Amino acid sequence: MLILDLGLRRGEVLGLRWEDVDLDGGELAVAFQLQRVRRQLLHRDQHRVV
DSSP states (O other): OHHHHHOOOHHHHHTOOGGGEETTTTEEEEEEEEEEETTEEEEEEEEEEO
């Protein structure tokens, strides 16, 4: 649903943590992105507020 509703990429959604979600303020901070590079999963920094 986050991909469709907010236009997030798959790696951005998979990199979300609970501390990135502010339900009271209605904000979602996309701080990390999960990427597969040469058969390894990397958790990379990316800062964006949606």
